Amino acid sequence: MSDDKPDAPANAGYDEWADALAEGGYYVECANGHGSLPPRRVCPECGSRELSAAPLPETGEVATFSEVHVAPSGFGEEPPYVTAIAEFGAVRLTGIVRGPSDRDIEVGAPVRADVADNEATGDRLVVFRPV
Amino acid sequence: MTGVRVAGVGLTPFGEHAGRTGRDLFAEAALSALDDAGVPSEDVEHLNYGNFMGALAERQGHQAPIMAEAAGLGCAATRYEEACASAGVAVREAVRAVRSGEADVLVAGGQERMTNLSTAEVTESLAVAADELFEVRAGVTFPGAYALMARAYFEAYGGSREDLAEIAVKNHANAVPNEYAQYQREITVERALDSPEVASPLHLFDACPITDGASAVVLVSEEYATERNLDAPVAITGTGQGGDRAALQDRAHMARTPAAADAAAEAYADAGVAADAVEVAEVHDCFTIAEVLATESLGLFEPGEGIGAARRGDTARDGDVPVNLSGGLKAKGHPVGATGGSQIAEMTRLLRGDHPNSDAVTDATVGVTHNAGGTVASAVVHVLEVAR
Ligand SMILES: [Zn+2]
Numbered sequence: 001m002s003d004d005k006p007d008a009p010a011n012a013g014y015d016e017w018a019d020a021l022a023e024g025g026y027y028v029e030c031a032n033g034h035g036s037l038p039p040r041r042v043c044p045e046c047g048s049r050e051l052s053a054a055p056l057p058e059t060g061e062v063a064t065f066s067e068v069h070v071a072p073s074g075f076g077e078e079p080p081y082v083t084a085i086a087e088f089g090a091v092r093l094t095g096i097v098r099g100p101s102d103r104d105i106e107v108g109a110p111v112r113a114d115v116a117d118n119e120a121t122g123d124r125l126v127v128f129r130p131v
Numbered sequence: 132m133t134g135v136r137v138a139g140v141g142l143t144p145f146g147e148h149a150g151r152t153g154r155d156l157f158a159e160a161a162l163s164a165l166d167d168a169g170v171p172s173e174d175v176e177h178l179n180y181g182n183f184m185g186a187l188a189e190r191q192g193h194q195a196p197i198m199a200e201a202a203g204l205g206c207a208a209t210r211y212e213e214a215c216a217s218a219g220v221a222v223r224e225a226v227r228a229v230r231s232g233e234a235d236v237l238v239a240g241g242q243e244r245m246t247n248l249s250t251a252e253v254t255e256s257l258a259v260a261a262d263e264l265f266e267v268r269a270g271v272t273f274p275g276a277y278a279l280m281a282r283a284y285f286e287a288y289g290g291s292r293e294d295l296a297e298i299a300v301k302n303h304a305n306a307v308p309n310e311y312a313q314y315q316r317e318i319t320v321e322r323a324l325d326s327p328e329v330a331s332p333l334h335l336f337d338a339c340p341i342t343d344g345a346s347a348v349v350l351v352s353e354e355y356a357t358e359r360n361l362d363a364p365v366a367i368t369g370t371g372q373g374g375d376r377a378a379l380q381d382r383a384h385m386a387r388t389p390a391a392a393d394a395a396a397e398a399y400a401d402a403g404v405a406a407d408a409v410e411v412a413e414v415h416d417c418f419t420i421a422e423v424l425a426t427e428s429l430g431l432f433e434p435g436e437g438i439g440a441a442r443r444g445d446t447a448r449d450g451d452v453p454v455n456l457s458g459g460l461k462a463k464g465h466p467v468g469a470t471g472g473s474q475i476a477e478m479t480r481l482l483r484g485d486h487p488n489s490d491a492v493t494d495a496t497v498g499v500t501h502n503a504g505g506t507v508a509s510a511v512v513h514v515l516e517v518a519r
């Protein structure tokens with residue numbers, strides 16, 4: 001039971017991946033160069049089981065975003081907040097835009113990926129910081 | 132392979148049914164479907180039941196046997212869950228059961244109870260259809276996910292909020308005479324544009340409402356219909372299902388829904404029809420942008436052309452291919468787990484001639500239904516034809 005081992009990851013693979021975003025981050029790369037995110041045993045694009053970790057590009061580019069005005073109950077972030085999908089080379093990430101200019105975000109804007117704590121849920125929160 | 136006929140259809144009115152249980156809603160729809168079919172309940176061999184969030188909304192799992200009991204069906208029952216496509220899958224599996232010779236008579240449909248929850252609770256419950264790790268934790272809501280797709284579409288092909296508002300206006304107008312619709316009232320483009328923003332670029336009038344309701348259809352083999360001399364002129368001649376990566380971030384193209392295109396290709400091939408044979412469509416417009424993505428995936432429009440269809444009048448009741456004559460999810464309502472069955476019921480009524488909007492499609496013999504789950508990680512398409 002997780003109650004007995006408070007330090008054990010709740011979602012092994014994902015938790016370590018999210019934590020690593022604080023130091024640049026990584027993604028899963030298959031033998032054929034397809035990108036995906038953990039936990040992963042097999043490449044969802046080609047079925048290759050030869051997977052390794054590759055460093056996430058330092059900056060990504062916003063592909064689409066939305067300013068969300070109605071949040072799920074219990075979700076810590078106070079609406080309105082900006083959720084975006086950003087491209088980091090072979091993978092895209094979904095996160096919340098945080099920073100002085102989060103309301104002025106545009107498609108194509110460069111962002112850096114980072115991780116924060118969602119204090120309401122106790123979950124890790126992927127955040128994008130405009131650069 | 133035996134043909135499949137829609138022997139009867141049943142719906143509750145869609146809307147707010149304060150205080151009514153899910154089982155009571157489903158029983159109403161199932162009993163009216165059986166009455167419409169003229170099929171005795173003891174002939175029903177299986178119930179295929181769609182439901183998405185009953186474990187959250189009513190704290191009731193294991194709903195299928197409860198629904199069979201409520202509807203007075205003595206048969207076994209199975210619940211299907213593919214988010215908003217749950218009932219579409221339930222219908223598809225019933226079609227396959229008849230075709231395989233396993234069964235001659237099934238009831239398929241679904242039910243959802245939603246208005247007993249607060250908006251925040253519904254938002255939380257619907258978000259369960261998204262990827263928990265990679266989307267929900269990043270604040271992706273159901274409207275938020277379609278907003279991300281809408282902006283990606285605008286970036287790729289152009290389009291405007293006005294184009295989306297025209298879709299809402301059309302579907303509201305279609306719902307006016309539909310006695311089962313949640314909103315039997317017209318809206319204007321101006322009013323849609325001025326409604327509050329829910330998740331940019333989508334506003335409140337781009338979104339379907341929160342709805343209670345149930346749907347049921349009685350599906351029978353052609354042989355059974357002939358033997359019993361049933362009046363069942365509408366056949367389900369094609370069925371298809373497609374899948375995709377669950378999270379929007381992992382899709383090849385965020386402004387297209389290949390799962391629906393795959394489902395359509397399979398359903399068209401199954402029925403032996405081409406996209407240009409489709410004369411009327413009921414599609415999954417949980418948000419206005421979803422109708423655009425649906426009609427393009429069905430091959431009714433090229434990618435980038437669907438956005439202007441309502442503005443041009445192509446999808447209007449007097450257009451080339453009327454879309455969502457029922458009012459669609461937008462105005463008829465979207466009791467999530469019931470919607471796929473409701474589309475079959477509405478298309479059957481449209482083709483049989485007993486729908487209040489049948490006068491818009493008096494000569495139509497080929498209709499298509501499109502039911503999508505989540506941001507279209509699941510899609511089910513059916514072709515319905517008037518058997519002659
Ligand atoms: Zn690969």
